[in-house]
Amino acid sequence: MLSVTVRATQSDLIEDSQDFENQNVETQQEFSQEEQSAPTTTELPKRQLPPLCKEELPTLSVKDVLLTSANWDSFKKKNELFILGVSDSECPLCCQSEPLLKELQDLFQNNKYLYKGKKIQIARIDTSKKNQFLEKEEITFENVPKVIIIKDQRFYGFDQPLDRMDLLLHQINRILNPLITLKTEEEIELFLDHEKFWDADYQTKFFKNNQDVVPRMENHYSQLRYKTRVICFIYDKQEYREEYKNLKSDAKYLATRDNLRIGFVDNQRLIKKMKAKYSVRMFSSIAMSSLVMKRYDGELLNYDLTSEDHIFIHNWINKHTLKEVDELNNESYRIYELLRQPMFLTFVDFEDQRYSKACYKAVEVMRQVAPKFSHIMGFLYVNNTQFYLRKRVLGVTWDELPSMAFNMIDNRVIPYPRGKPIERDILFDWFDDIVKGKVSVKTTGFDRIVNDTDIQTYLLNNTIVANRENFYEIAFSEGFDVVVLFYTTEVVHNVQRNIALQFNLVADAFIKLQMQDYIKVVSYDINVNAFPEGIEFTTDLPQIYFFPAYHKKAPFKKYIGQGIAGSILTYIQKHADTEFQYPVDVSKIGMPREKNEQEENQNQQQSQETQENQQNQEDQIIDLDKENNSESMNKEEIDQSIEENSAQQQEQLENLQEESIHEDL
Template structure:
């Protein structure tokens, strides 16, 4: 399989030099054989299982976290044991647990069933996960407990609460109550969520009589996200409990994070992932247009966004076929091994997203292979007179006051428009250098290999901006005229802060000016007008 359907938040195994695991001293005991493991499964109703190996660098790095987890377990009542397995010695564990090619692994084992925890980097999340497996739902016995259950902590933006109200307390295996409890266990990795249960008939009657926002019917589910209205599922009408919780628990468009990763996994629908620069001032614009599209297609596709500047997410982005640094970018993350990226560098608008989604639904998108980024020799030669600016140099060369900067953002990766523009923009750079205006600089930036500055809006390439010498805050002046040398040069003259005046024919070198007038004089009046329209100042006063 080329890609994983869900973009995992677990760290990769870091192979390399061996590290020294302290004999797995963190934990209650180490598994010494396969029989020892089987005996432990029989004896312990619930325990925490950590799987590591001495050849796994990241396993060494996570030991301090395990030490904190062990301390937390010591304080629990009843005590839950932390069991360790060194997979470099005991490879038999592969027969019992799938996915042991990624280490370290952490499981809660309860009554012989394995529940994998996804977030190994936070002690509180590990303990919370264990607590949810041990007691999937908390019982509500009073109005005060109900109020406290739905009270969102101020600092927890990932707050989610689900309460099951079951007046008809059917305890059979196929009952809604049992389905609700099973759902609670399956969503234990959903960080920030808690699930409760209310079965006290007297309390249910009292709350319903008072017109409670939560208890609106005798058998229902109530779901509350932070700063949102309570949603209700009447179990007399629908009993698709797990599907309703996972669907109602996420918004139309959300950031895909470790917090909600589990719920998207449970929804199991194709996802359109938009990768953004989280710090870019234009981020909300793209989320808004994605949201408009999502409202029309949300039934069969989930829409999410991720921070495309994050180093680990960049690797996931490339696995979806997005190989450049261009942001925003989009791709479908699907249930099979197809790679379906939106063409990088093309404009991203509401209509283009709609078309992309429609093409996916109608199966009109061709699967692509992940291509390596290779510099285009033809493109480099065409831009030979235009100096490159990198992200590291951007503040100094482009945003420093005192210099008027014309900047081309282009892509060296499979972008025909960037190739077509090259001879014209390169001529602009060459002529400004020859004219020697000291306060005017012309640069290019390759968005295939460089991250764009957070203040710069870029939804397609190529795109040309002017950064005036004393106005370095957005919005910047964008060039939108023809891809020709004279209008580009007169555009710079018009919008710079440090004023200058270009010659009549700024795109021509001194030895070309005389022949131009001579050749023009030999033309008919009609042709002279056409030539002048393309070359002379009077036709390009923008």
């Protein structure tokens, strides 16, 4: 770990902090999942708990053991199966997994859902600590909180909502019992009816005497669209033992798919009977071992296991679960995430009369193009309304439909040119050019319109400006601690501007400390450059991420705290790989100044003078009234005099009120 000497005088940072006192900004804004209003008093309001969180269950409170370098090896060897909860003690959103883990822990402690007659342990990892055992085994977590099932030292992530205990128990059961052995023709026919709920899933030892979740699972299954059944027929289990081993392994990996069931048949007489009945619909002409799928639309597909072409079974299943051109929604997106294949997306709106005819035609053209390229990419059409913001990230900044874009797995994007005809032969040529590298990848110009033209020039002028082309070079440079503010110029937003001003103070502090050679303070406009790879897509901006000098692996640290310079500076010092000390207390930088005794006296004096002026005005009005009665003063002159004095008094009151508000801020 690098250690440096800080070169800055105490007065430098103090002056920097005092310079900010004259800025009328909201400094108490917090980064949170929901935007909060800036408080009107110096005391912060009580923080509202995120969804699912409970006051009595703070982050990392539910556990049987906290894993460290000292106990990691012994614990995983002792426990074939355990649940791992990954959280960050400094992340206020990580409490969302605690109720789920608590409910699970209570079930285990009441001797429900046992494994080999023993209680399943719940282990925890705190990613805010520098866990060397994770780095040693190259274990990374893309986001937190995360719930993981670990069986025989293999990791199976739980990617469902954190309030679905039934789905978590279902996935554990599927990992323990990955294949359903089918013994009769009747069982095979029943299994292939993918619309029916397969209640045999819950006849296992794991679910023995624990049938509470079955009704909820049955209701959940009925609402799924992409229901899929797969049967693996292996005529000679000894000859195809490697394929059988891979099948079991892939079935455990696919346990995360709640719409999939995988069956297995090795009875030779039964296999002959099924081949005679279904022929080429299930088997090739000469093969007796086959992988058969009943897709959600009723189509039967098969793959010859005796073929010399080597395939990954889980890839074949995921790829063929969807049609060659299919709809992208939340359920199909989860399937495609498992494939990790480039996608060509067509944005459509079949309900909009202006575009519906062209959208139907575009999908039909996709069906003509897909057979040539579907082995290397997926073709999906997507509802423009639901995925409007995603469309922007893919470089499609116009509203006309249909629109198209190519999303590569390395986060590069290629939008189909605006106004270019959507025809089969034109698309063939365009795709050929992409495969040959003749089409340039989009790196900038993702903005629909830039509205906040001043934020970078005036409010972030001390920061390093990053874009899509140089972001990785800047943020992932080893040896540099890097803090990045992600913001958007699409809107002019006061809260974002205030945070930007505070972030600029952070950059200015490190300039005065002469630490630019070790710590980089960077700003990145999402509107112009879109999200870089590894940064979670969100509309909740701005966001601050931190990349330690020698720990550039995901999950990347997200700053969640007060949006003031002092808090950000403290966070950087705590998490930086470069060890350093500030020469002065930086926690107050960016905070509103407290009133001193002299200022209080001045305010009281001004208030007293204002009251005296008000009294003088009232006396003057009375005198004018008397003079009017005695000398019959012209009424218009009296009214004019009163208005002038009232205006003067009102101006004094407004000035005092403005000064008071300024001091409060």
